[in-house]
Structure formats: C-alpha cells, structure tokens
Amino acid sequence: MTTRDIPPSLTATIIIGVRNAGDGVPVMAERLLDAVSPPGIDAVVIDDGSTDGTGGALAAAFDGSPSITLVRHAESAGIAARRNEALRLARGELIWFVDHDDEWSGAGLATLLASAGEADVVFARADFAWGPGAGDRRLVDGIAEAEPRTISREAGARMIVDGTIHGFLWSKLFRRDVLGVDPFPLQVSQSDIVGVARAVEGAKAIRVIPDVVYVYRRQPGSITRSRTPDIHALASAHDSVLSLLGSFATAAERDTFTARFLCLASVNTAVRWGVPRPVMGETVRAASGWARPLDLRAVAGRSRPLAAAMVLLRVAPPLLPVALRTALGTLDALRSLRSRLART
Structure with missing residues (x-):
C-alpha cells in the first residue's frame, strides 16, 4: 500500500x-x-x-x-x-x-x-x-x-x-x-x-x-529513561484508566491491571534506570501499599509470575528490586546474544 x-x-x-x-x-x-x-x-x-x-x-x-x-x-x-x-x-x-x-x-x-x-x-x-x-x-x-x-x-x-x-x-x-x-x-x-x-x-x-x-x-x-520516574503520574494514569474502563472488566482483571501497570511497573522502571536509593525506597514502599488490597489468587489465575512479584511486595518488599535486576540482566544478555546471532 x-x-x-x-x-x-x-x-x-x-x-x-x-x-x-x-x-x-x-x-x-x-x-x-x-x-x-x-x-x-x-x-x-x-x-x-x-x-x-x-x-x-x-x-x-x-x-x-x-x-x-x-x-x-x-x-x-x-x-x-x-x-x-x-x-x-x-x-x-x-x-x-x-x-x-x-x-x-x-x-x-x-x-x-x-x-x-x-x-x-x-x-x-x-x-x-x-x-x-x-x-x-x-x-x-x-x-x-x-x-x-x-x-x-x-x-x-x-x-x-x-x-x-x-x-x-x-x-x-x-x-x-x-x-x-x-x-x-x-x-x-x-x-x-x-x-x-x-x-x-x-x-x-x-x-x-x-x-x-x-x-x-x-x-x-x-x-522513560529519566533517573527520577514519576510514580505519582503512574498512579494517576492507573486511576484514570480504571475510572474510564474498569466497569467493562472483571474484578480479577482490574486487580491484575493494578499489579502489572502500577505495582510492578513502578519498581521495574526504577530498577531499569538505576534511580538513587532514596527514590527506590519510596517507590518500593508505594508499590507495597498498592499491592496489599489485591486478590492474589485472582492475579495468580491470570499470571503466576505477576502474583509472585506481588507476594514479594507484601512480605519482603526490598527483594523485588533484586529479583528484577537479575531478570532484566538475563533478558538483556539474551537480547544481546540474539542481536549478535542476527548480525552473523
């Protein structure tokens, strides 16, 4: 065309x-x-x-x-x-x-x-x-x-x-x-x-x-590469999306959205761009608070890895950034390998 x-x-x-x-x-x-x-x-x-x-x-x-x-x-x-x-x-x-x-x-x-x-x-x-x-x-x-x-x-x-x-x-x-x-x-x-x-x-x-x-x-x-990601903007967007579209989704879908878009994304962004320790602490504390009301069984029914991340936020919040750094490092290594293979 x-x-x-x-x-x-x-x-x-x-x-x-x-x-x-x-x-x-x-x-x-x-x-x-x-x-x-x-x-x-x-x-x-x-x-x-x-x-x-x-x-x-x-x-x-x-x-x-x-x-x-x-x-x-x-x-x-x-x-x-x-x-x-x-x-x-x-x-x-x-x-x-x-x-x-x-x-x-x-x-x-x-x-x-x-x-x-x-x-x-x-x-x-x-x-x-x-x-x-x-x-x-x-x-x-x-x-x-x-x-x-x-x-x-x-x-x-x-x-x-x-x-x-x-x-x-x-x-x-x-x-x-x-x-x-x-x-x-x-x-x-x-x-x-x-x-x-x-x-x-x-x-x-x-x-x-x-x-x-x-x-x-x-x-x-x-x-998205800012070293000080705005978690308040993320929270505001989350609330707006659910206000506009939440009535069309099930409770399990809404909780999964909160877990993925708000809780996990806030910590993941902070880890990915290496924010200073005080910012990381603030981000993890906020994410932990957002994760507490979620129905983890419902989240697990849609994504077990996402539910596992929410469990970490509830019981041992500082461990989630460590787990994400490991996962992101592995992902980057795999992408680099794939890129090299594609070039050869």
Whole structure:
C-alpha cells in the first residue's frame, strides 16, 4: 500500500510534538511532506520551546506547504499540553499521533485509514527498536491475527485493562470526536494511555488489524529513561484508566491491571534506570501499599509470575528490586546474544 491508496472519503491529521529535534529535522520533514501529499491529509506540528534552532529549521522545511500547520512556542509546556493544543487545530476527522524521532511513513497512515471504515479507533501493531540490527527489535503492541476484525467498546476496554493492547498512541488511529477536549492529562508521563482509554470509552466500534505501522526507537532523551520516574503520574494514569474502563472488566482483571501497570511497573522502571536509593525506597514502599488490597489468587489465575512479584511486595518488599535486576540482566544478555546471532 502506498500513500496514494488512502480512501478519498476520509480526512486525517497527523500530529507531532517536537522539542530539540536537532539533526533529525530533515528526515522528519521529508517523511511528513510525503505523508501529507495525498488529498485530505494535513498535519499539525508544534515546537515545544526548542532551544537548538529546531523551530527555524521546521519553518524553512515546511515553507509553502498548505497542508502543514506549524506552531512555535518560546517555552516548553510538555508533550501532553502540546497534543491537546494540536487537536484543537486539527482539520481531519481522524487523528494519528507520531513522534519525530521514530520510524513511520505515509504508508502506515494509509494502512490505518484503509481499515478505519465506520470504526472510531483502529488498533494496529508496532515494533520497539533499541539498536540498529534486525535482531534489536520486538513487537510491543497489537494482536498477531491473520485477519482484521471489528470489536466492541467493551472488548477493546478489556484489551487495555488486561494488557493485550498498550497505551501507545502511534500504533492507533482515532476518530477526532471520541478523543474529546483535552484528552491528555498534564503530567510528565503516562498521559498517552489516559487518552487512549478516553477514546475507547467513547467508541462505538474498534477495528483490530495485524499490520505493523510504526517503529518506536528508544532514544537517550526519552522520558522513560529519566533517573527520577514519576510514580505519582503512574498512579494517576492507573486511576484514570480504571475510572474510564474498569466497569467493562472483571474484578480479577482490574486487580491484575493494578499489579502489572502500577505495582510492578513502578519498581521495574526504577530498577531499569538505576534511580538513587532514596527514590527506590519510596517507590518500593508505594508499590507495597498498592499491592496489599489485591486478590492474589485472582492475579495468580491470570499470571503466576505477576502474583509472585506481588507476594514479594507484601512480605519482603526490598527483594523485588533484586529479583528484577537479575531478570532484566538475563533478558538483556539474551537480547544481546540474539542481536549478535542476527548480525552473523
């Protein structure tokens, strides 16, 4: 499928928030200019207070393009605020969020649009790449099914809660109406999944397709690589998702979501990025408190390893970071081996 295969009846807006893109501007600009070349496709690009000349470079790259709206700000307000702002400027009935430093194309958008039909949300698939080689990537979202299918809002909500579908924006297409006004909470992380949950909660039908439409590349400046992860943002996102979608899930699914998304993820993120000891202590204590009300039998029925982690948080909280360091070290070694084998 090419960028010219977009159904003529659909209009779409690509939204990009950019800050200090540096040398990445030319590649991003080339991708975007190609993606907006078919009729009915436009883009909103917001420069979130870049200090490296990104705003000027973007203005020069997009000069004369009627399909790209560029907004430049002198100060940073954060990606959530800029996405909310861009939505207010969007002209398309369908919205695709992308990041400037990942791999995407107009062909990916065409695939999403060809699958939209009457659906309010499209769930596609995405890759996560952490290195240059073919073995340095893995699928991080979506369902490996031979044929696309349409599901209900209730089924989509349960996919979010049970972790089948994640909160990444870029592997999904949204009808503008179901996103509502300012769908992304103004927090430094985890605003994405709240926006996804709001869209799913408002959807009448969701289309699930097996196509990979995006490659997320881990960058040194990624918010997830912060040495002081915001567990309060994680807790706020957790509460918002359950408030929006929890009624569509069983009690066991909700407890499993809390165990995975909140308890385990908070400690895992702290371990992965080597936070200072006081931050680790605060994180483990918070996770232990969140784990105590959970029905561990119900969690074990869905994931025994996850239930075991919750037992550690209850009876010996300091042991969970130790166990996770060991598990992550083993995982990294296996990934490195796979990458070497793929290169040879």
